[in-house]
Amino acid sequence: MSRVKTYSQDPMVGPVMEDTIEISKIGRRLEGPRVEVWDQEVMKASADGQGNYLYGPENRKFDQVQAFVSSQKTLDLFEGYAQRSLPWAFEGETLGVGPHAGEGANAYYQRSYGALSFYYFDSKALGRRVQTSQSADVVSHETGHAILDGLKPEFGRTFDRETKAYHEAFGDCAAMLLTLSRPANREAILAETGGDLRKENCLSRMGEEFGYAVRRMNKDPRDDRDYLRTHLNDFRYINPDTLPADGPRETLSGESHSFCQVWTRAFYDTLAGLFEKSGDLGKAGEVGGNLLTLGTHMVSPTRARYSQLAGAMLRADQLLYGGENSAVLRQAFDKAGIECVQEAVPDFNWSQPPADLAEAQPLLDQLGPGGFQAQRILKDGHGFTVIEGIQSEIVRCGDGKASEVAQGMSLTFDSSGRLIHKVVDDPSPHSEAIGMNDEMTRSPSGLPATWQSLRQLGDGTTLVARLPVFID
Ligand SMILES: [Zn+2]
Known part of the structure; x- marks a missing residue:
């Protein structure tokens, strides 16, 4: 194993910690078979004699390690849920990760380059530079886009508001699942909430440092929050086509980063409900990840509808867990106003699996x-x-x-x-x-x-x- 130094969640959530990752995945120059760092501004980090990457955040090579590890571990999680190697939507096996893409308050996934790009900007409010690749939330969110693009490539080609919103929601769900997979984060969540996930915590808050900084770039103090989005919101489903195209952050609009919050609220409540059942945050993440991943496999290849995704997650629960979490799922979707739609399934068995x-x-x-x-x-x-x-x-x-x-x-x-x-x-x-x-x-x-x-x-x-x- 290679030892690495990273933030396990976000620079505003906790200190830099040591983690480990398989040498076969990270290589000696942040080049693995599935994820690889590209950097035009900073020479690429190399592993020390023992194969470790122990840079501190004052060194820009730290951003490379942070982005690599957050992205690779997000992929590992979803390959674990799917129990298979997941494809990218682009040619080639390797997702490029650019931790220093240039100046800007943004980060994005681009299929045509097979890459994630992370920008940086100087924040007056924080008195320092915000480097989006330093946030595991942000990197995991972007990796989530790449994973969903591989699973459902047509979702990236439609203008449909709800489908675009699901892409954003899936990214935020990926960030939640990466958060829950790490013991230090689970401890932080329990310490902050006393075990009551209806209280704000680093799982409910998405993009703490990035959100803190961008929300203070306008002159509206009512917009000042310590996160980009919160999954502890009160948004309920209504047909997004009936909403305005865009709007203030605290209102629901048809804009994808706004409308995604209806789904992430339901997914957060699902995780909270699973935690209440088992008392184990790690297990809640594992079950939630399995249901989300199988559910997403089973829906239409062209269009995401929250109601069909909810129905598919309920089906996934029957298939994987004998339906033991259906009450948790139904309650979470119901609170968010999401119907659980399942089509009637005709009684049918194939005689042999289709070969092609x-x-x-x-x-x-x-x-x-x-x-x-x-x-x-x-x-x-x-x-x-x-x-x-x-x-x-x-x-x-x-x-x-x-x-x-x-x-x-x-x-x-x-x-x-x-x-x-x-x-x-x-x-x-x-x-x-x-x-x-x-x-x-x-x-x-x-x-x-x-x-x-x-x-x-x-x-x-x-x-x-x-x-x-x-x-x-
Ligand atoms: Zn996104």
Whole structure:
């Protein structure tokens, strides 16, 4: 094992601590088979004679180690939940991590570069430079985007508000799960709350240092909070298409970092409920991570709907735990106003597992409404097989713009070949149009473009596509 020095949560939460990581994952120059540091500003850290990376935060190589370890450990967690190696959405096996991407108050994942970029900025309020790669919360959130992009690549291509919000929510869930996986954080949570997770703590607060600094960059003292987002919020689900595109931080809007809070509230309450049941924060994280990961595998390949995700997590609980956590899940989703939707599952067993997409196609034709092309077969490490089908059409969204709107279907089978879950989504062209309008009218200054014009259609309409870019 390699010994490393990192913050186990966020620079504003606790001191630098020693941790360990497999040498086979971190290598001698922060280069592993799945994650690798890229840095144009600072020479790359190298391991000492014993394979350790023991830099302190005054050394910029510390940021490289912090970003590497937070990202790799987030991937390890999700590969543990899925019981398999998880793919990236881009070519190649290795996610690039750029801890010093330049000046700015942001961090993002970009599929086209297969990389995470972390920016830095000087905070007047803190009297120091905020380096976003130093926060395990922020790095884990961005790694969560990369993991979800590998699991459901079409989620990155739709303008749909709820799907974009789920991407943000998944990132925050990843940060919560990384937090819970570390003993020092579990101790800090218990010390701060006395075991009552309805009190604010480092699990409920997302992005402490980053949030503290950016919330003090405006002149509104009511916005001053010691975090970017809190999962102890009161937001309840309503159709995001009916909300304003954006709004003040303390209100719910259709903007993805705002609307994600409905899901993260429910997930936080799930973790709190699991902790109440077992009295073990580490176990709560493990169970919550397993349910989230299998649930996400089982939903539509093209669109995230909180109600379908909630239904899939309940199904995952039946499959993995015999349904013993269903009351916890139902209560958490209910409080957040999220319905748990499960489609009726026809009684069906395959005669033999499909070897390829051609063999999977008849299953989609027989068990769905027809027209879906088999796209992928996901084999979860627990023995579940998810077959995904997609059909798409070009939809005019008004204002001379059009987008290719994909409709998805997924079928999940257990190891004996029994159909256990089915989702056919609603293509929601109306939601696509609303989400497209959000991005076209948002000022893109300083941010990477999130969409591009593809070509002119015959009637003068421009076909527009969303680029899989995700911003903090
Ligand atoms: Zn994000």
